[in-house]
Amino acid sequence: MKSNKISTRKYPPGVTYEYENEEGKEESKVIDFLNLTEETEVEEMVNRVMETEEGVIKEDELRNAISELVQMKKDEKITKFEEHKSLNPHTLPLTNCAINKNGDKIITGSYDRTCKVWDAITGEQLQTFSGHKNVVYVLAFGGKDGHTIATGSFDRTVKLWDSNTGELLHTLKGHTAEIVCLEFSSDGNLLATGAMDNMTKIWDVESGHEVCSFNEHSAEVVSVNFNTNGDKLLTGSFDNTAKIWDINTQEIIHTLSGHNNEISCAKFDYAGEYCLTGSIDHTCKLWNVETGDCIQTFSDHEDDILDACFNLVGSKIATSSGDRTTRIYNVLTGECLHVLEDHTSEVSNIRFNPQGTILATARADSTCKLWSVESGELLQTLDGHEDEIFSCHFNDNGDTIITGGKDNICKIWKAETLT
Numbered sequence: 001m002k003s004n005k006i007s008t009r010k011y012p013p014g015v016t017y018e019y020e021n022e023e024g025k026e027e028s029k030v031i032d033f034l035n036l037t038e039e040t041e042v043e044e045m046v047n048r049v050m051e052t053e054e055g056v057i058k059e060d061e062l063r064n065a066i067s068e069l070v071q072m073k074k075d076e077k078i079t080k081f082e083e084h085k086s087l088n089p090h091t092l093p094l095t096n097c098a099i100n101k102n103g104d105k106i107i108t109g110s111y112d113r114t115c116k117v118w119d120a121i122t123g124e125q126l127q128t129f130s131g132h133k134n135v136v137y138v139l140a141f142g143g144k145d146g147h148t149i150a151t152g153s154f155d156r157t158v159k160l161w162d163s164n165t166g167e168l169l170h171t172l173k174g175h176t177a178e179i180v181c182l183e184f185s186s187d188g189n190l191l192a193t194g195a196m197d198n199m200t201k202i203w204d205v206e207s208g209h210e211v212c213s214f215n216e217h218s219a220e221v222v223s224v225n226f227n228t229n230g231d232k233l234l235t236g237s238f239d240n241t242a243k244i245w246d247i248n249t250q251e252i253i254h255t256l257s258g259h260n261n262e263i264s265c266a267k268f269d270y271a272g273e274y275c276l277t278g279s280i281d282h283t284c285k286l287w288n289v290e291t292g293d294c295i296q297t298f299s300d301h302e303d304d305i306l307d308a309c310f311n312l313v314g315s316k317i318a319t320s321s322g323d324r325t326t327r328i329y330n331v332l333t334g335e336c337l338h339v340l341e342d343h344t345s346e347v348s349n350i351r352f353n354p355q356g357t358i359l360a361t362a363r364a365d366s367t368c369k370l371w372s373v374e375s376g377e378l379l380q381t382l383d384g385h386e387d388e389i390f391s392c393h394f395n396d397n398g399d400t401i402i403t404g405g406k407d408n409i410c411k412i413w414k415a416e417t418l419t
Contacts, residue, residue: 006061008068011354011396012270012312015065017057033066034271034313038073042066076355080380081370081401084414085123089116096391097404100141103395105163106402107149108410109136115151117163120400120412127166131159134178142184142191143205150191152179158193160208170208174201181223185230190247192233194221200235202247212250216243223265227272232289234275236266242277244289254292258285264305269314274331276317278305284319286331296334300327303346311352316373318359320347326361328373338376342369348390353398360401362389368403382413 006017013036018028031049033040046063053062090110097108099120106118115136117127134154141163142148148169149161158172158179177196184191190211191203200214200221214235223236232253233245242256242263261281268275268289278284284305286296303322310317316337320326326340326347345364352359358379359371368382368389387407394401401413 006057006065008065010069010072011398013069013073015062015069017061019057032271033069036066036069036073038070038076040066040070040073042070076357079415081382081413081415083382083384083411084400085120085412086384087118087123087410087412088408089118089125089410090114090408093406094404094408094410095135095137096139097393097402097410098139098141099393099395099400099402100163101146101396103397103400105141106410106412107139107141107163108404109139109151111135113153115139115149115161117149117166118410120402123412127161127163129159129161129166129168131168131171132157137178137180138182140182140184142188144188146188148184148188148205150182150184152182152193154178156195158182158191158203160191160205172201172203172208172210174210174213175199180220183224183226185226186228187230190226190230192224192226194224194235196220198237198239200224200233200245202233212247214243214245214250214252216252216255217241219262223263223267225267225275227268227289228270229272232268232272234266234268236263236277238262240279242266242275242287244275244292254287254289256285256287256292256294258294258297259283265308267309269310269331270312271314274310274314276308276310278308278319280304282321284308284317286317286334296329296331298327298329298334298336300336300339301325306346306348307350309350309352311356311373312354313356316352316356318350318352320350320361322346326350326359326371328359328376338371338373340369340371340376340378342378342381345388348388349392351392351394353394354396355398358398360392360394362392362403364388366405366407368392368401382411384411385409 013033089108092111115129132153138152160169175195181194202211217237219238259279265278284298301321349362366385385405391404399415
């Protein structure tokens with residue numbers, strides 16, 4: 001076996017190489033370098049990889065790829081974001097927004113029962129998806145090529161659309177109550193949906209067929225999250241529990257019990273080693289995915305946990321709360337590294353940038369604030385909304401932010417220079 005092509009992935013740092021197996025078929029493998037920094041010794045990392053991949057991957061190409069990743073780390077700069085476009089996309093209230101990986105397209109959903117596709121560079125409206133009979137509540141980009149859009153509605157259906165042509169690909173029926181969460185698997189082959197009927201369903205994106213249905217929760221399913229490999233699904237519910245499912249066997253691996261109130265969010269880390277759950281009981285818990293054991297409980301907040309997330313390499317957790325603060329924790333030690341307190345109202349939505357250098361916090365005070373993850377310093381306040389911001393997202397390169405607010409506005413913010 002010998003590799004034919006090797007390519008780098010910026011965030012999280014890693015390389016992908018393609019090779020022919022013993023049967024002559026082309027395969028690919030990803031090697032993650034989650035702990036890579038600007039101080040990483042290239043030769044040391046090359047030697048470590050070659051111990052297991054010798055005879056498959058070309059050493060000189062690997063060295064060049066790792067050197068490129070280290071240089072990218074050295075070139076990273078924190079810069080200010082400027083408002084690029086302000087969209088007033090719908091006649092009725094905005095419910096959600098999302099940005100694709102490349103950062104060149106945006107989608108918005110609304111009480112007007114439509115989803116609209118926008119050019120993130122020009123602000124031009126590209127498509128309008130009509131057909132739902134109730135509110136379009138959740139949406140996402142996905143599919144194998146990233147051009148498929150999923151819309152989940154209070155009409156109890158999910159629709160899959162082609163973002164380029166506007167074609168309706170499939171209508172996914174089976175839920176008996178409002179759809180409130182959905183997510184594509186990382187390879188784009190599967191879509192998970194959660195609903196007010198206490199059910200979770202997994203769908204084949206290409207065919208539109210239901211793959212399986214999980215009905216072990218006793219209350220609404222409000223969070224669904226695939227692990228990176230796509231073989232496990234994490235669900236969070238108002239029944240105070242989260243569950244880890246084996247997608248291949250369609251069985252529960254673990255039920256994560258310990259919260260004494262509703263789950264607000266549940267997410268895997270990138271490596272799939274840990275997962276977190278946030279709850280209205282004011283705590284966030286960290287769990288070992290393999291054993292199902294709770295290994296940390298973060299209990300510093302004085303009000304509901306509204307959102308929580310890992311940074312991309314899984315070394316830090318951020319939590320936001322109705323107590324008007326956001327906290328950043330060290331995953332391994334449980335230490336609270338920073339308390340971010342500059343907002344005047346609850347923090348409803350938070351996101352790390354792909355580089356892990358900035359944390360964005362969206363607030364009911366109509367601002368989105370950008371914080372230094374290293375120092376906890378407030379870097380910038382994104383002003384311009386006139387009502388609560390309920391959604392903020394980075395694209396995969398970290399040079400674009402979108403914010404969606406109750407003022408019915410979706411704003412696009414661009415970094416002038418970011419590498």
